[in-house]
Amino acid sequence: MGRAKKLRSKQRQRAKAERRFSPHDHRVATPSEALHSATSSDALPTRLVDLLSALASNNASEREVAAGSLASLAASLDASSLDDSAPTTSAASSLPQPKRRIGSGALVDVEAQALFRSEVMDALRVRMFDSVLAVRVTVAGVIRNIGVSSLEGAEALMANDGVACVAMSLSKVREELEAGGRSQDEVMQMWMMIGHLAAIAQCMAEATPEAAAALTNAGGLAECLVPLLAQADDVPGQVLVEAAKCIMTLADGNPSFVTALTAAAGSEEALLTSLRPLLAADNALIAVLGAGVLLALVSSSQAAGVVLPEVAPILRAAVAGVDPAATIGDESTDGGAWHEAVVASRMALEMLTNALVVEVEESSDAGAGVDPVVAAAVGPGAVLSDLVLPRMAVLPDQVHALGRTLDSIGERVRTYYGHLVRVVGLATNAWMVLESAEAAAALVPVWQATLQLLRTAEVGGAAGDVVEPALTLASAILQRARLDDGCPTPDASPEVWQMIVQLASTAPMRLVRVKATEVAALLGAAMRVGASADGADALVAFIANQLDDAEIGVVLEAADAVFELLASSAVNAALASSGLLGKLGKLEQTLTAAIEDGMRTESLPEDVLMRADDVVTNLPRFVVYKQQQMSK
Numbered sequence: 001m002g003r004a005k006k007l008r009s010k011q012r013q014r015a016k017a018e019r020r021f022s023p024h025d026h027r028v029a030t031p032s033e034a035l036h037s038a039t040s041s042d043a044l045p046t047r048l049v050d051l052l053s054a055l056a057s058n059n060a061s062e063r064e065v066a067a068g069s070l071a072s073l074a075a076s077l078d079a080s081s082l083d084d085s086a087p088t089t090s091a092a093s094s095l096p097q098p099k100r101r102i103g104s105g106a107l108v109d110v111e112a113q114a115l116f117r118s119e120v121m122d123a124l125r126v127r128m129f130d131s132v133l134a135v136r137v138t139v140a141g142v143i144r145n146i147g148v149s150s151l152e153g154a155e156a157l158m159a160n161d162g163v164a165c166v167a168m169s170l171s172k173v174r175e176e177l178e179a180g181g182r183s184q185d186e187v188m189q190m191w192m193m194i195g196h197l198a199a200i201a202q203c204m205a206e207a208t209p210e211a212a213a214a215l216t217n218a219g220g221l222a223e224c225l226v227p228l229l230a231q232a233d234d235v236p237g238q239v240l241v242e243a244a245k246c247i248m249t250l251a252d253g254n255p256s257f258v259t260a261l262t263a264a265a266g267s268e269e270a271l272l273t274s275l276r277p278l279l280a281a282d283n284a285l286i287a288v289l290g291a292g293v294l295l296a297l298v299s300s301s302q303a304a305g306v307v308l309p310e311v312a313p314i315l316r317a318a319v320a321g322v323d324p325a326a327t328i329g330d331e332s333t334d335g336g337a338w339h340e341a342v343v344a345s346r347m348a349l350e351m352l353t354n355a356l357v358v359e360v361e362e363s364s365d366a367g368a369g370v371d372p373v374v375a376a377a378v379g380p381g382a383v384l385s386d387l388v389l390p391r392m393a394v395l396p397d398q399v400h401a402l403g404r405t406l407d408s409i410g411e412r413v414r415t416y417y418g419h420l421v422r423v424v425g426l427a428t429n430a431w432m433v434l435e436s437a438e439a440a441a442a443l444v445p446v447w448q449a450t451l452q453l454l455r456t457a458e459v460g461g462a463a464g465d466v467v468e469p470a471l472t473l474a475s476a477i478l479q480r481a482r483l484d485d486g487c488p489t490p491d492a493s494p495e496v497w498q499m500i501v502q503l504a505s506t507a508p509m510r511l512v513r514v515k516a517t518e519v520a521a522l523l524g525a526a527m528r529v530g531a532s533a534d535g536a537d538a539l540v541a542f543i544a545n546q547l548d549d550a551e552i553g554v555v556l557e558a559a560d561a562v563f564e565l566l567a568s569s570a571v572n573a574a575l576a577s578s579g580l581l582g583k584l585g586k587l588e589q590t591l592t593a594a595i596e597d598g599m600r601t602e603s604l605p606e607d608v609l610m611r612a613d614d615v616v617t618n619l620p621r622f623v624v625y626k627q628q629q630m631s632k
Helices: 003-019 033-038 046-055 060-074 110-114 118-127 133-149 151-159 162-179 184-207 209-218 221-230 237-251 255-265 268-280 284-297 301-320 335-355 372-378 380-391 397-405 407-433 436-456 464-483 494-506 510-527 533-547 552-565 569-578 580-601 606-631
Strands: none
Touching: 046 060, 046 118, 060 118, 060 133, 118 133, 118 151, 133 151, 133 162, 133 184, 151 162, 151 184, 162 184, 162 209, 162 221, 184 209, 184 221, 184 237, 209 221, 209 237, 209 255, 221 237, 221 255, 221 268, 237 255, 237 284, 255 268, 255 284, 268 284, 268 301, 284 301, 284 335, 301 335, 301 372, 301 380, 335 372, 335 407, 372 380, 380 407, 380 436, 407 436, 407 464, 436 464, 436 494, 464 494, 464 510, 494 510, 494 533, 510 533, 510 552, 533 552, 533 569, 533 580, 552 580, 552 606, 569 580, 569 606, 580 606
């Protein structure tokens, strides 16, 4: 059996294995190695033992105090970025605070790390059904904090019956709400309980699609969340945020959950009608989340085209309503309001970006396949000129200096760049769906803004995360120029090509090197770098260097570039003196071994294996072709 057939056979086997998963099984995940180490037999920290003992006390006040202390401990994870959800330390917390994430996946101290252990999870799960409502709500907040802290936190919940716990807790609180006879304060606490449970469900569903299927099958979420959103005026803002985010996550690619939501509302029309008041909320974040829920519920581009004209103005207003650069040095700005505005803007950017996603065939114009109603609703030309270009800038050095000296400003610097990453993502998708005439008109400002980002975003510095998205945008610009006769090739100097080559050769982040190698190849072809003797030498040296990279993605990009950039006889002298043809012969053997190893161990994605197989097939033919060409 050939390699390509073997790869397709493996894809079919994997699909069968995925279909064998039963959503009736509540235990849906295998914990990671980090989780295994966190559930060792080592003794629990003394303070945590004391808190768990108090949590089991017969005294309700002691249990409530212990639960609050555990919530604070779970919320002590170190914040590395501002995000759109957050740990909570009480049942009555307001709108989200910065999410506590750790870049390495390890918790900041031994006590917090021990929260992942099964004996802790068991103790918390018991108190999710405490006779005292306040204890239940606070314990749900503890579990929520663990889940949103990191991927390991979500895995810990799934590995300790998190799905079953959420389902049973939802059933209990729903019965209590339907029974009535509760005070207003108790009803508010029950809403908060549902909000915590929605956040727990969302973090598990984000961690694995199997969890989303199990949560859907377990039931209860849709029946609780639909009436909650329908009573938006009476529900705390934090709860609305969690409920909307949960629906958006579980409805994504999960028609069974959409069906459950529709059944809970009575009909599709009733469901959409009950959600539309969210769009009119004074709070921009809630309005944006309402838009996100509506978009998550529509199942086709045509339906999205019906909803988008209604929600696109809300999304554009949310993006326009905040400029993180304008307030980055203003400590007098209200932190909570500023955070809400940034989160609303960030989510709106993502929704607009997703609305413009389109698969582009190589033989088609860049804008082909875009639903015209969707494109008209979003308005990619106006998005680029009014929202994107004014925000595509790396902050000046003096603001970086502020970020290094003031913690509050430093957080805002990081937040600004997180926002900028999404701005560039929207720019890429908007660019790809512009009409040819619009693309030609926007080419110069978009290209110049992209190059400016790449010149000023220091790899490894505060703006380092912007580099890869900026390279993706540069690739989209160059790809469109190749495919769309109505869009000219952007002007580029040798200095620009050298800048991209430098990134491709030296960037510490492997994905940056992969994308920069692709852009350097596209730019080299557009500029005809190999037409001169010096250019040919530089081109051959660049490709030879990239073929030695340890990252297979870089090697494959360089190998693909070989077929186009080195096909001309103009580079033959450089090829002859470099010995690159011999290296290409050895590369065939190296990639063949990598394919076999990747198939055996399943250590490489299917698309990488298929691409490597194509390179291996074509390399010998190219080498023979060049040898014949050079012998004439």
